Amino acid sequence: MSRVGKMQLALPAGVEAIISDHAITVKGPLGTLIQSLNGLVKIENVNGSLVFTAADVSREANAMWGTLRALVGNMVTGVTKGFEKKLNLVGVGYRAQAQGAKLNLSLGFSHPVVHEMPEGVTCVTPTPTEILIKGINRQSVGQVAAEVRAYRPPEPYKGKGVRYSDEVVTIKETKKK
Known part of the structure; x- marks a missing residue:
């Protein structure tokens, strides 16, 4: 289990996350960032926070779970503070x-x-x-x-x-x- 992946990512005011099949787009006051998605991780927007879950029980899915959560967290920080x-x-x-x-x-x-x-x-x-x-x-x-x-x-x-x-x-x- 990924410790980083388990944490929900709260979206601050003014930040919008658009989740499509192959990418996630984060828009904020400083700009827009796009990250391609891996099929091993599922992302859901629940009440203004992003929840990351591994699609299956494998070593690769567990690794990508925490990695994608960290990358999207850096995107949110980048579009708010830089x-x-x-x-x-x-x-x-x-x-x-x-x-x-x-x-x-x-x-x-x-x-x-x-x-x-x-x-x-x-x-x-x-x-x-x-x-x-x-x-x-x-x-x-x-x-x-x-x-x-x-x-x-x-x-x-x-x-x-x-x-x-x-x-x-x-x-x-x-x-x-």
Whole structure:
């Protein structure tokens, strides 16, 4: 039995869930998200809350039960509050500048790095060393943050690079003679 799948998902005011045969659509104040459905999980709207049940008794159905409940829960959170990831640039001369749907990064390379933002994801730079990535789809926000971090991940000796704001980088001691 899935602990996550057993929990009902209450829909807040202003959020509407439309369940069809092959997909569930969640509409809210910030936008609309669509998730394809698996035949192993049944979804019902009961008195303004979504109830998830496994279609049969199998290992795959049990796994998809909790997974689909978590994905739809993230969709509801995304269309009401949204998601954001904060990145920090650590290093001399490391800067970021958001220009529309592009993020210009100066990361110590001989060339500037330009990262295109996908549809539904926005980027803001409150200071030259901070990047805020926002959107309603949790997966795409996390993916964009991971791609930006991958340009220059934090190195273990000085800690220079692009890191998440809550990331702890363990600094290694240098080699001794």
